[in-house]
Amino acid sequence: MLTSPLRLGVNIDHVATVRNARGGHHPDPIRAALTAVEAGADGITAHLREDRRHIRDADIAALMEALTVPLNFEMAATDEMVGIATRLRPHAACLVPEKREERTTEGGLDIVGTRDHLAPRIAALSAAGIRVSLFVEPEEAVMDMARRLEAPVVELHTGSYCEAVSEGDAARTAHELSRIVRATEYGAGLGLEIHAGHGLALDSVAPVARLPQVAELNIGHALIGEAIFVGLARAVSDMRAAMAAARA
Numbered sequence: 001m002l003t004s005p006l007r008l009g010v011n012i013d014h015v016a017t018v019r020n021a022r023g024g025h026h027p028d029p030i031r032a033a034l035t036a037v038e039a040g041a042d043g044i045t046a047h048l049r050e051d052r053r054h055i056r057d058a059d060i061a062a063l064m065e066a067l068t069v070p071l072n073f074e075m076a077a078t079d080e081m082v083g084i085a086t087r088l089r090p091h092a093a094c095l096v097p098e099k100r101e102e103r104t105t106e107g108g109l110d111i112v113g114t115r116d117h118l119a120p121r122i123a124a125l126s127a128a129g130i131r132v133s134l135f136v137e138p139e140e141a142v143m144d145m146a147r148r149l150e151a152p153v154v155e156l157h158t159g160s161y162c163e164a165v166s167e168g169d170a171a172r173t174a175h176e177l178s179r180i181v182r183a184t185e186y187g188a189g190l191g192l193e194i195h196a197g198h199g200l201a202l203d204s205v206a207p208v209a210r211l212p213q214v215a216e217l218n219i220g221h222a223l224i225g226e227a228i229f230v231g232l233a234r235a236v237s238d239m240r241a242a243m244a245a246a247r248a
């Protein structure tokens with residue numbers, strides 16, 4: 001079996017959260033993105049939410065201008081977002097569920113229940129040359145549906161696994177990890193590119209990074225939080241080192 005090189009996508013949403021707390025321009029998410037890239041990020045992820053609570057339209061346009069690495073544009077599957085994506089044409093679009101009242105993206109996209117809504121939007125993004133990924137729960141039936149929807153990539157939601165790790169619940173950690181392993185192997189067998197993300201931190205990244213079929217991890221909160229203590233460049237390079245050690 002081929003082992004994919006493992007990429008790190010750094011999610012910079014929470015740099016914008018801090019900026020917006022005061023208005024103004026500081027801290028600048030674009031500067032954070034460039035710092036992350038210099039420290040070893042292979043790509044930058046940013047989520048333009050309907051309520052613009054962190055990243056704003058101007059941030060996405062500025063990232064498109066400034067970045068020399070791929071931008072992974074996280075978005076809800078709405079006509080507004082499809083319009084923005086097909087106009088700006090980022091390298092990738094990751095379709096996520098979005099609820100106004102949630103603090104973060106709480107679960108994977110229900111791609112079985114919403115397939116009729118998703119199919120034309122996936123087709124429109126793909127036709128614009130954007131690589132579509134679907135942020136989904138690690139389940140085999142969901143992998144089958146991603147394939148049917150002709151999305152080339154799935155990003156497996158690692159939130160439940162990371163929650164179990166941080167609660168120190170060994171049995172639940174093992175159970176959640178086994179769901180990720182099964183979905184990864186099954187999805188890769190169907191020809192899907194496998195990404196993973198949500199909640200990953202230094203204490204949870206290794207077992208996911210070790211899976212040879214996983215091609216990309218998208219990590220935000222832990223890196224931006226750790227940056228307060230060690231700086232963003234060091235937080236990114238420590239994460240890269242943990243990913244490399246897990247793969248070695």
Ligand code: PXP
Pocket residue numbers: 011013047074094096104105135155196197198199200218219220221222
């Ligand atoms: N991947 C997706 C699709 C997400 O929605 C998020 C959170 O914005 C992440 C990865 C990163 O999660 P975290 O900020 O917990 O690392």
